[in-house]
Amino acid sequence: MKNSDWWWIDYMENELDPTTHPDIEFLLEKSPADREEFEAWRLLKSWVREVDPVKKETVSWETKELEKLREKTLRALADEETCQIGVRSF
Amino acid sequence: MRLEEQLIEGVRNGNRDDFSALVEQYQLYALKVAYRFLRDREAAEDVVQEAFIKVYKKIHLFEGRSSFKSWLTQVVLNTCKNKVRKHSRETLGLDTPKLHRAQGPEESSIHLDIGQMLMGEIEALPEKQRQALMLRVYEDLSFKEISEIMGSPYDTAKANYRHALMKLREKFESCDLLKSWMYETNQKSNSWLGEIMEADL
Numbered sequence: 201m202k203n204s205d206w207w208w209i210d211y212m213e214n215e216l217d218p219t220t221h222p223d224i225e226f227l228l229e230k231s232p233a234d235r236e237e238f239e240a241w242r243l244l245k246s247w248v249r250e251v252d253p254v255k256k257e258t259v260s261w262e263t264k265e266l267e268k269l270r271e272k273t274l275r276a277l278a279d280e281e282t283c284q285i286g287v288r289s290f
Numbered sequence: 291m292r293l294e295e296q297l298i299e300g301v302r303n304g305n306r307d308d309f310s311a312l313v314e315q316y317q318l319y320a321l322k323v324a325y326r327f328l329r330d331r332e333a334a335e336d337v338v339q340e341a342f343i344k345v346y347k348k349i350h351l352f353e354g355r356s357s358f359k360s361w362l363t364q365v366v367l368n369t370c371k372n373k374v375r376k377h378s379r380e381t382l383g384l385d386t387p388k389l390h391r392a393q394g395p396e397e398s399s400i401h402l403d404i405g406q407m408l409m410g411e412i413e414a415l416p417e418k419q420r421q422a423l424m425l426r427v428y429e430d431l432s433f434k435e436i437s438e439i440m441g442s443p444y445d446t447a448k449a450n451y452r453h454a455l456m457k458l459r460e461k462f463e464s465c466d467l468l469k470s471w472m473y474e475t476n477q478k479s480n481s482w483l484g485e486i487m488e489a490d491l
Contacts, residue, residue, distance in 0.1 A: 202367075209451075209452045209455055210452075214435075214447075215433070215448065228299055233395070240315070240378070240459070244459055245427060247405075247408055248412065248427050249427050250409065250425065251412070253325065254322045254428070259331060260323075266317055266318060269317060269339065270314055273313055273338075273342050274310055274313075277309075277342075277343050277346055
Protein backbone atom coordinates (compact mmCIF):
# COMPACT_ATOMS: atom_id res chain seq x y z
CA MET A 201 0.00 0.00 0.00
CA LYS A 202 1.16 3.47 -0.88
CA ASN A 203 1.43 6.41 1.49
CA SER A 204 -0.88 8.31 -0.84
CA ASP A 205 -3.66 5.88 0.13
CA TRP A 206 -3.77 7.44 3.56
CA TRP A 207 -3.87 10.83 1.96
CA TRP A 208 -6.81 10.02 -0.32
CA ILE A 209 -8.77 8.43 2.50
CA ASP A 210 -8.16 11.43 4.73
CA TYR A 211 -9.27 13.75 1.96
CA MET A 212 -12.42 11.68 1.42
CA GLU A 213 -13.14 11.87 5.15
CA ASN A 214 -12.50 15.60 5.26
CA GLU A 215 -9.62 15.02 7.64
CA LEU A 216 -6.98 16.97 5.75
CA ASP A 217 -6.06 20.53 6.45
CA PRO A 218 -8.49 22.60 4.33
CA THR A 219 -5.56 24.66 3.03
CA THR A 220 -4.49 21.57 1.05
CA HIS A 221 -7.87 21.27 -0.68
CA PRO A 222 -7.17 23.63 -3.60
CA ASP A 223 -4.03 21.62 -4.49
CA ILE A 224 -5.98 18.38 -4.34
CA GLU A 225 -8.80 19.77 -6.43
CA PHE A 226 -6.27 20.92 -8.99
CA LEU A 227 -4.76 17.43 -9.03
CA LEU A 228 -8.18 15.83 -9.46
CA GLU A 229 -8.98 18.16 -12.29
CA LYS A 230 -5.74 17.69 -14.18
CA SER A 231 -4.68 14.14 -13.49
CA PRO A 232 -6.95 11.31 -14.71
CA ALA A 233 -4.86 8.76 -12.79
CA ASP A 234 -5.39 10.60 -9.53
CA ARG A 235 -9.08 11.03 -10.27
CA GLU A 236 -9.34 7.31 -10.85
CA GLU A 237 -7.47 6.60 -7.65
CA PHE A 238 -9.63 8.88 -5.55
CA GLU A 239 -12.79 7.59 -7.15
CA ALA A 240 -11.77 4.03 -6.33
CA TRP A 241 -11.72 4.92 -2.63
CA ARG A 242 -15.08 6.64 -2.87
CA LEU A 243 -16.55 3.65 -4.65
CA LEU A 244 -15.18 1.27 -2.09
CA LYS A 245 -16.72 3.28 0.72
CA SER A 246 -20.05 3.45 -1.09
CA TRP A 247 -20.01 -0.35 -1.55
CA VAL A 248 -19.29 -0.84 2.12
CA ARG A 249 -22.27 1.39 2.86
CA GLU A 250 -24.38 -0.62 0.42
CA VAL A 251 -23.70 -3.92 2.17
CA ASP A 252 -24.76 -2.64 5.57
CA PRO A 253 -26.35 -5.76 7.09
CA VAL A 254 -29.16 -3.69 8.54
CA LYS A 255 -29.93 -2.19 5.15
CA LYS A 256 -29.27 -5.28 3.07
CA GLU A 257 -31.28 -7.67 5.17
CA THR A 258 -33.86 -4.96 5.75
CA VAL A 259 -33.87 -5.59 9.44
CA SER A 260 -36.17 -3.19 11.12
CA TRP A 261 -38.16 -2.92 14.26
CA GLU A 262 -41.72 -1.69 14.18
CA THR A 263 -42.83 0.91 16.70
CA LYS A 264 -44.92 -1.71 18.50
CA GLU A 265 -41.95 -4.08 18.72
CA LEU A 266 -39.77 -1.31 20.09
CA GLU A 267 -42.42 -0.52 22.67
CA LYS A 268 -42.55 -4.18 23.73
CA LEU A 269 -38.77 -4.35 23.96
CA ARG A 270 -38.68 -1.22 26.09
CA GLU A 271 -41.29 -2.64 28.42
CA LYS A 272 -39.32 -5.89 28.59
CA THR A 273 -36.18 -3.97 29.54
CA LEU A 274 -38.02 -2.10 32.29
CA ARG A 275 -39.52 -5.35 33.59
CA ALA A 276 -36.13 -7.05 33.56
CA LEU A 277 -34.66 -4.16 35.52
CA ALA A 278 -37.50 -4.31 38.04
CA ASP A 279 -37.09 -8.09 38.35
CA GLU A 280 -33.37 -7.76 38.97
CA GLU A 281 -33.92 -5.19 41.66
CA THR A 282 -36.62 -7.31 43.32
CA CYS A 283 -34.20 -10.26 43.34
CA GLN A 284 -31.48 -8.11 44.91
CA ILE A 285 -33.86 -6.86 47.59
CA GLY A 286 -34.88 -10.46 48.20
CA VAL A 287 -31.28 -11.60 48.55
CA ARG A 288 -30.46 -8.68 50.86
CA SER A 289 -33.45 -9.32 53.13
CA PHE A 290 -32.68 -13.04 53.12
CA MET B 291 -39.79 17.16 26.41
CA ARG B 292 -36.84 16.77 28.76
CA LEU B 293 -33.32 17.31 27.54
CA GLU B 294 -30.91 14.40 27.39
CA GLU B 295 -28.86 15.85 30.26
CA GLN B 296 -32.00 16.04 32.37
CA LEU B 297 -32.90 12.46 31.53
CA ILE B 298 -29.41 11.28 32.49
CA GLU B 299 -29.61 13.20 35.75
CA GLY B 300 -33.00 11.66 36.36
CA VAL B 301 -31.60 8.17 35.78
CA ARG B 302 -28.78 8.95 38.24
CA ASN B 303 -31.50 9.66 40.79
CA GLY B 304 -33.30 6.43 39.98
CA ASN B 305 -36.12 7.97 37.95
CA ARG B 306 -37.66 5.16 35.90
CA ASP B 307 -39.63 7.45 33.61
CA ASP B 308 -36.43 9.19 32.59
CA PHE B 309 -34.78 5.84 32.04
CA SER B 310 -37.70 4.73 29.91
CA ALA B 311 -37.46 7.93 27.86
CA LEU B 312 -33.73 7.38 27.37
CA VAL B 313 -34.37 3.81 26.21
CA GLU B 314 -37.03 5.07 23.83
CA GLN B 315 -34.63 7.64 22.39
CA TYR B 316 -31.72 5.27 21.77
CA GLN B 317 -33.22 1.79 21.50
CA LEU B 318 -33.40 1.58 17.72
CA TYR B 319 -29.90 2.97 17.32
CA ALA B 320 -28.58 0.44 19.86
CA LEU B 321 -30.40 -2.43 18.12
CA LYS B 322 -28.84 -1.54 14.77
CA VAL B 323 -25.36 -1.32 16.27
CA ALA B 324 -25.78 -4.69 17.97
CA TYR B 325 -27.30 -6.30 14.89
CA ARG B 326 -24.41 -5.17 12.69
CA PHE B 327 -22.00 -6.93 14.99
CA LEU B 328 -24.02 -10.01 15.84
CA ARG B 329 -26.08 -10.49 12.68
CA ASP B 330 -28.78 -12.12 14.74
CA ARG B 331 -31.95 -10.23 15.56
CA GLU B 332 -32.82 -12.06 18.76
CA ALA B 333 -29.26 -11.85 20.07
CA ALA B 334 -29.22 -8.12 19.27
CA GLU B 335 -32.42 -7.62 21.26
CA ASP B 336 -30.97 -9.51 24.24
CA VAL B 337 -27.77 -7.52 24.08
CA VAL B 338 -29.60 -4.21 23.95
CA GLN B 339 -31.76 -5.11 26.91
CA GLU B 340 -28.67 -6.12 28.88
CA ALA B 341 -26.83 -3.00 27.79
CA PHE B 342 -29.61 -0.68 28.94
CA ILE B 343 -29.77 -2.40 32.31
CA LYS B 344 -26.00 -1.85 32.60
CA VAL B 345 -26.52 1.79 31.65
CA TYR B 346 -29.06 2.17 34.45
CA LYS B 347 -26.82 0.52 37.01
CA LYS B 348 -23.59 2.15 35.93
CA ILE B 349 -24.84 5.60 35.05
CA HIS B 350 -22.67 6.99 37.89
CA LEU B 351 -19.66 5.98 35.78
CA PHE B 352 -20.79 8.23 32.95
CA GLU B 353 -18.98 11.47 33.61
CA GLY B 354 -20.11 13.32 30.51
CA ARG B 355 -16.62 13.61 29.05
CA SER B 356 -17.88 11.85 25.94
CA SER B 357 -21.38 12.05 24.55
CA PHE B 358 -23.99 9.72 26.01
CA LYS B 359 -24.37 8.13 22.57
CA SER B 360 -20.65 7.24 22.50
CA TRP B 361 -20.82 5.81 25.99
CA LEU B 362 -23.94 3.79 25.18
CA THR B 363 -22.31 2.47 21.99
CA GLN B 364 -19.31 1.37 24.04
CA VAL B 365 -21.60 -0.48 26.48
CA VAL B 366 -23.50 -2.12 23.60
CA LEU B 367 -20.31 -3.24 21.84
CA ASN B 368 -18.79 -4.61 25.04
CA THR B 369 -22.00 -6.50 25.72
CA CYS B 370 -21.89 -7.88 22.17
CA LYS B 371 -18.32 -9.08 22.74
CA ASN B 372 -19.30 -10.78 25.98
CA LYS B 373 -22.23 -12.44 24.25
CA VAL B 374 -19.99 -13.78 21.51
CA ARG B 375 -17.48 -14.96 24.08
CA LYS B 376 -20.15 -16.77 26.09
CA HIS B 377 -21.69 -18.62 23.20
CA SER B 378 -19.98 -20.19 20.29
CA ARG B 379 -20.39 -18.41 16.99
CA GLU B 380 -22.14 -21.48 15.64
CA THR B 381 -24.77 -21.48 18.37
CA LEU B 382 -25.65 -17.89 17.62
CA GLY B 383 -25.56 -18.44 13.88
CA LEU B 384 -22.72 -15.98 13.51
CA ASP B 385 -20.74 -17.86 10.92
CA THR B 386 -18.79 -15.60 8.70
CA PRO B 387 -20.40 -15.72 5.28
CA LYS B 388 -18.55 -18.13 3.07
CA LEU B 389 -16.57 -16.53 0.34
CA HIS B 390 -16.87 -17.88 -3.14
CA ARG B 391 -13.76 -16.72 -4.83
CA ALA B 392 -13.22 -17.09 -8.55
CA GLN B 393 -10.04 -19.07 -9.08
CA GLY B 394 -9.71 -18.89 -12.82
CA PRO B 395 -11.33 -17.72 -16.04
CA GLU B 396 -13.45 -20.85 -16.27
CA GLU B 397 -15.13 -19.85 -13.06
CA SER B 398 -15.80 -16.30 -14.07
CA SER B 399 -19.23 -17.24 -15.37
CA ILE B 400 -20.26 -18.41 -11.91
CA HIS B 401 -22.57 -15.93 -10.38
CA LEU B 402 -20.87 -14.12 -7.58
CA ASP B 403 -22.63 -12.11 -5.00
CA ILE B 404 -20.18 -9.24 -4.78
CA GLY B 405 -22.04 -7.81 -1.84
CA GLN B 406 -21.77 -11.03 0.08
CA MET B 407 -18.08 -11.24 -0.68
CA LEU B 408 -17.52 -7.74 0.54
CA MET B 409 -19.54 -8.43 3.65
CA GLY B 410 -17.43 -11.52 4.24
CA GLU B 411 -14.26 -9.48 3.89
CA ILE B 412 -15.57 -6.89 6.32
CA GLU B 413 -16.34 -9.61 8.84
CA ALA B 414 -12.85 -11.03 8.40
CA LEU B 415 -11.19 -7.72 9.32
CA PRO B 416 -9.42 -7.47 12.68
CA GLU B 417 -11.96 -6.48 15.30
CA LYS B 418 -10.79 -2.91 15.88
CA GLN B 419 -10.61 -2.16 12.18
CA ARG B 420 -14.07 -3.60 11.63
CA GLN B 421 -15.48 -1.58 14.51
CA ALA B 422 -13.92 1.65 13.24
CA LEU B 423 -15.20 0.99 9.72
CA MET B 424 -18.74 0.18 10.83
CA LEU B 425 -18.99 3.08 13.22
CA ARG B 426 -17.74 5.49 10.58
CA VAL B 427 -19.62 4.23 7.53
CA TYR B 428 -22.84 2.92 9.04
CA GLU B 429 -23.26 5.16 12.06
CA ASP B 430 -21.69 8.28 10.53
CA LEU B 431 -19.76 8.89 13.71
CA SER B 432 -16.84 11.28 13.87
CA PHE B 433 -13.36 9.95 14.59
CA LYS B 434 -13.55 11.71 17.96
CA GLU B 435 -16.67 9.70 18.83
CA ILE B 436 -15.11 6.50 17.48
CA SER B 437 -12.01 7.07 19.59
CA GLU B 438 -14.19 7.57 22.68
CA ILE B 439 -16.15 4.41 21.97
CA MET B 440 -13.07 2.35 21.31
CA GLY B 441 -11.11 3.89 24.15
CA SER B 442 -8.24 4.73 21.86
CA PRO B 443 -6.48 7.92 20.77
CA TYR B 444 -7.98 9.86 17.89
CA ASP B 445 -5.17 8.95 15.49
CA THR B 446 -5.48 5.27 16.34
CA ALA B 447 -9.20 5.30 15.58
CA LYS B 448 -8.47 6.95 12.26
CA ALA B 449 -5.63 4.54 11.51
CA ASN B 450 -7.92 1.57 12.21
CA TYR B 451 -10.43 2.95 9.76
CA ARG B 452 -7.80 3.60 7.10
CA HIS B 453 -6.33 0.12 7.52
CA ALA B 454 -9.77 -1.42 7.18
CA LEU B 455 -10.39 0.33 3.86
CA MET B 456 -6.88 -0.41 2.64
CA LYS B 457 -7.23 -4.07 3.50
CA LEU B 458 -10.56 -4.29 1.68
CA ARG B 459 -9.09 -2.65 -1.38
CA GLU B 460 -6.12 -4.99 -1.26
CA LYS B 461 -8.53 -7.93 -1.24
CA PHE B 462 -10.40 -6.51 -4.18
CA GLU B 463 -7.24 -5.99 -6.13
CA SER B 464 -5.93 -9.46 -5.42
CA CYS B 465 -9.05 -11.02 -6.88
CA ASP B 466 -9.06 -10.71 -10.68
CA LEU B 467 -12.79 -10.77 -11.08
CA LEU B 468 -13.37 -8.13 -8.45
CA LYS B 469 -10.53 -6.06 -9.81
CA SER B 470 -12.00 -6.00 -13.29
CA TRP B 471 -15.44 -5.27 -11.89
CA MET B 472 -13.99 -2.42 -9.83
CA TYR B 473 -12.19 -1.10 -12.90
CA GLU B 474 -15.37 -1.19 -15.00
CA THR B 475 -17.41 0.51 -12.31
CA ASN B 476 -14.71 3.10 -11.88
CA GLN B 477 -14.66 3.81 -15.60
CA LYS B 478 -18.41 4.28 -15.63
CA SER B 479 -18.31 6.49 -12.59
CA ASN B 480 -15.50 8.59 -14.02
CA SER B 481 -17.83 9.81 -16.72
CA TRP B 482 -19.96 11.51 -14.12
CA LEU B 483 -17.18 12.21 -11.64
CA GLY B 484 -16.95 15.76 -12.89
CA GLU B 485 -20.52 16.39 -11.84
CA ILE B 486 -19.96 14.77 -8.46
CA MET B 487 -16.87 16.85 -7.90
CA GLU B 488 -18.76 20.00 -8.61
CA ALA B 489 -21.47 18.99 -6.21
CA ASP B 490 -19.34 17.54 -3.41
CA LEU B 491 -15.90 19.07 -3.34
